[in-house]
Amino acid sequence: MNLVTISGPPSSGKTSVILKTIVSLKKQGLKVAVAKFDCLYTDDDVLYKKAGIPVRKGLSGALCPDHYFVSNVEEITNWALKNEFDILISESAGLCNRCSPYIKGIKAVCVIDNLSGINTPKKIGPMLKTADIVVITKGDIVSQAEREVFASRVNTVNPSAIIMHINGLTGQGSFELSTLLYEEALNIDSLKGMELRFPMPAALCSYCLGETRIGESYQMGNVRKMKVED
Amino acid sequence: MAEINNRKISDLISEFPFLTSFFSDNGFEISGKEELTLSEYLAQFDEDEIEDKAIDIDNVAFQINEFIKQMIAFLGKEDDVVQTVTILPGYDKSGVAEDFEKLVIEQGQIICIVGPTGSGKSRLLGDIEWVAQGDTPTGRSVLINGEIPDKKWRFSSADKLVAQLSQNMNFVMDLSVYEFVELHAESRMVQNRDQVIEKIINKANSLAGEVFTPDTPITSLSGGQSRALMIADTAILSKSPIILIDEIENAGIDRKKALSLLLSEDKIVLMATHDPVLALMGDRRIVIKNGGIYKVIDTTDEERKILSTLEKMDRTLLAYRTKLRQGEIITKIDNT
Numbered sequence: 001m002n003l004v005t006i007s008g009p010p011s012s013g014k015t016s017v018i019l020k021t022i023v024s025l026k027k028q029g030l031k032v033a034v035a036k037f038d039c040l041y042t043d044d045d046v047l048y049k050k051a052g053i054p055v056r057k058g059l060s061g062a063l064c065p066d067h068y069f070v071s072n073v074e075e076i077t078n079w080a081l082k083n084e085f086d087i088l089i090s091e092s093a094g095l096c097n098r099c100s101p102y103i104k105g106i107k108a109v110c111v112i113d114n115l116s117g118i119n120t121p122k123k124i125g126p127m128l129k130t131a132d133i134v135v136i137t138k139g140d141i142v143s144q145a146e147r148e149v150f151a152s153r154v155n156t157v158n159p160s161a162i163i164m165h166i167n168g169l170t171g172q173g174s175f176e177l178s179t180l181l182y183e184e185a186l187n188i189d190s191l192k193g194m195e196l197r198f199p200m201p202a203a204l205c206s207y208c209l210g211e212t213r214i215g216e217s218y219q220m221g222n223v224r225k226m227k228v229e230d
Numbered sequence: 231m232a233e234i235n236n237r238k239i240s241d242l243i244s245e246f247p248f249l250t251s252f253f254s255d256n257g258f259e260i261s262g263k264e265e266l267t268l269s270e271y272l273a274q275f276d277e278d279e280i281e282d283k284a285i286d287i288d289n290v291a292f293q294i295n296e297f298i299k300q301m302i303a304f305l306g307k308e309d310d311v312v313q314t315v316t317i318l319p320g321y322d323k324s325g326v327a328e329d330f331e332k333l334v335i336e337q338g339q340i341i342c343i344v345g346p347t348g349s350g351k352s353r354l355l356g357d358i359e360w361v362a363q364g365d366t367p368t369g370r371s372v373l374i375n376g377e378i379p380d381k382k383w384r385f386s387s388a389d390k391l392v393a394q395l396s397q398n399m400n401f402v403m404d405l406s407v408y409e410f411v412e413l414h415a416e417s418r419m420v421q422n423r424d425q426v427i428e429k430i431i432n433k434a435n436s437l438a439g440e441v442f443t444p445d446t447p448i449t450s451l452s453g454g455q456s457r458a459l460m461i462a463d464t465a466i467l468s469k470s471p472i473i474l475i476d477e478i479e480n481a482g483i484d485r486k487k488a489l490s491l492l493l494s495e496d497k498i499v500l501m502a503t504h505d506p507v508l509a510l511m512g513d514r515r516i517v518i519k520n521g522g523i524y525k526v527i528d529t530t531d532e533e534r535k536i537l538s539t540l541e542k543m544d545r546t547l548l549a550y551r552t553k554l555r556q557g558e559i560i561t562k563i564d565n566t
C-alpha cells in the first residue's frame with residue numbers, strides 16, 4: 001500500500017482536489033481510503049462517505065493537528081493495511097504554518113490556493129518547502145499573470161517540487177495528479193522505523209496543556225519571552 | 231553541492247544575482263554576512279534559531295543548486311519556438327477510435343473548439359496542456375514540432391505550454407496597473423522592464439474603449455479594461471506558446487484586435503466558444519462529440535462572408551446596448 005500525505009492551509013481546496021483525484025485513481029483500478037485530521041471541526045468525512053470512499057477522521061481538539069497526526073498515523077495506516085487498500089490518503093489542515101506531517105519515504109503533497117496572496121509561499125514553512133508536489137488551486141478566479149507570479153514564488157521556496165495547477169471545482173488537472181501518486185516502489189507494510197521529514201517545534205508550555213490563567217507564575221516548560229522595548 | 235557550500239555568499243550572488251530572491255523569500259537575512267561561505271553562514275544558526283525559523287539545513291544547498299539549474303536553463307535558452315502542435319487520435323467515450331489521421335495546428339492559427347456540455351472540450355484542452363502521450367482517458371498523443379515532446383512541458387513551472395485567459399476577471403491583488411505588470415515582468419526575469427510595461431499598457435488601452443493610466447489601481451478597472459490588460463499582458467509577457475481562451479465576453483473590448491494581438495506575438499490560439507462571431511473568426515473549428523473529435527472544419531469562404539454580416543449585426547446590438555446604458559430611448563431599428 002502507498003501512503004500519501006496531503007496538507008495545506010484551511011480551505012485551500014484539499015478535499016476538493018482529493019475527491020476529484022480519487023475518481024481517476026479508482027478508474028485505474030486502485031482501492032483508495034482517506035484519513036482526515038483536523039483540529040476542532042470537520043464534515044469532510046461526510047463528503048468522502050457520500051462519494052463512497054472509506055474514511056476515518058480524527059479531531060485533535062486542544063493539540064496541534066500535526067502533532068496529533070504523528071501520534072496516530074501508525075494506527076490509521078494499520079487500519080488501511082488490514083483492509084487491503086492500495087492507497088491511503090491523509091488530509092490534514094496545516095494550522096500553525098510551522099509543523100508538517102510529511103514523512104521520509106512517503107509522498108508529500110501541499111495544496112495552496114492562488115487567492116492566499118503572493119507573499120504566502122514565504123510564510124508557510126516546511127509544509128510547503130519540503131513537499132514533493134505542490135498543487136495550486138483556484139486558478140480560475142485569478143489572472144494568468146497572478147497564476148504565473150504565484151507559481152514562481154512557490155518555485156523559489158521549493159525549487160525541487162513538481163508544481164501542478166488544479167481546479168478543485170471542475171477537477172481539471174486532477175487526472176494528471178492521479179498519475180503521480182501511486183508508485184509500486186513506495187509500497188509499505190508498516191510505518192515502523194520511519195521518520196518525519198522535519199522536526200516539529202518542541203513547544204510544550206503550560207498553555208499547551210490547558211492552562212488558562214495569565215501570569216508568570218503559571219508559565220512552565222518551554223516558555224519564551226518577547227523583548228518589549230520601552 | 232559541496233562546491234556551493236564552500237563558496238562565499240557574495241561570490242554566489244555576484245555570479246547568480248537571482249539568488250537574492252531565493253535568500254529573501256526563504257527568510258535568510260544575509261546583509262553583513264556576505265563574506266561567509268554558505269556552510270559557515272548556515273553553521274551560525276544555533277538550535278533555537280533552526281527550530282524557530284524552521285530551517286532545513288541539510289536541504290539548503292540542494293535547493294539552491296536546483297534553483298540555480300532552473301534559472302540558468304530559463305535565462306540561457308532561446309525562447310522555445312513551437313511551430314506546430316500535432317494531435318494524434320485516441321478514442322471517444324464509447325471506446326471508438328477517432329476518425330482522423332493527425333491534426334496539425336500551426337503557429338499563428340486560431341482554432342475554435344465547439345461541442346455540447348460534457349462532450350470533452352476541456353479534456354481535449356487538458357490533453358494538450360499535459361502533452362498527453364497515450365496516458366490520458368482519451369488515449370490521445372500530442373507532438374510538438376512533429377516530435378515527442380520534452381518532459382519539461384509537464385513539470386517545469388517556468389515552461390508551461392499553455393497559458394489561459396480566465397473567464398473570470400477579478401484581480402485579487404491590491405496594486406496599480408504598473409506595479410501589477412512589473413511584478414509579472416519580474417517573475418519572468420524580463421530585461422528591458424520599463425519598455426515592456428509601457429508596451430503592455432498601450433496595447434491594453436488600444437483594446438479597451440476607455441483609457442486607463444499606469445497608476446490606476448487594478449481593482450478599479452472596468453470589466454473591459456481588466457480583460458484588455460489581461461490579454462495584453464498574457465500576449466506579451468507570458469512565455470507559453472499556446473493561449474487558451476474560454477469565451478471572450480463581448481463587452482468593452484475589441485475582440486478582433488485582441489485576437490490579432492495574440493497572433494502577432496506568434497501564439498497559437500485555442501478558443502472554446504459558442505459565439506458564432508468568434509467561432510467563424512477561427513481558421514478551423516474542432517467539433518467534439520461524446521468525448522471524441524468528431525469533425526474538423528476549415529472555415530469556408532462563404533462563412534467568412536457571413537462573418538462580416540454577423541459582425542455588423544454584432545455592432546448593431548452593441549450600439550443599442552450602449553444607448554440603453556446611456557439612458558436613451560430606442561425608437562427605431564437603424565439598418566445602416
Ligand SMILES: Nc1ncnc2c1ncn2[C@@H]1O[C@H](COP(=O)(O)OP(=O)(O)OP(=O)(O)O)[C@@H](O)[C@H]1O
Pocket residue numbers: 321322323345346347348349350351352353354367368520521522
Ligand atoms: N475520450 C474520452 N474518454 C473518456 N472520458 C472522456 C473522454 N473525453 C472526455 N471524457 C471525460 O468526460 C467528462 C466531461 O468532459 P469535459 O469536462 O472535457 O467536457 P466539456 O466539453 O469541457 O464540458 P463543459 O461544456 O461543461 O465545460 C470528463 O470527466 C472527461 O474526463
Ligand SMILES: Nc1nc2c(ncn2[C@@H]2O[C@H](COP(=O)(O)OP(=O)(O)O)[C@@H](O)[C@H]2O)c(=O)[nH]1
Pocket residue numbers: 008009010011012013014015016017137138139140141166167168169
Ligand atoms: N473557484 C474555486 N473554488 C475552489 C477550488 N478548489 C476548491 N474551491 C472551493 O474552496 C472551498 C474550500 O475547499 P475545500 O476542498 O473544502 O478545502 P480544504 O479545507 O482545504 O479541504 C470550497 O468551497 C471549494 O468549493 C478552485 O480550484 N476554484
Ligand SMILES: [Mg+2]
Pocket residue numbers: 014015016044091
Ligand atoms: Mg477539507
Ligand SMILES: [Mg+2]
Pocket residue numbers: 351352353
Ligand atoms: Mg469544460
Ligand SMILES: [Zn+2]
Pocket residue numbers: 064065066067096098099200
Ligand atoms: Zn504545530
Ligand SMILES: [Zn+2]
Pocket residue numbers: 203204205206207208209
Ligand atoms: Zn504552548
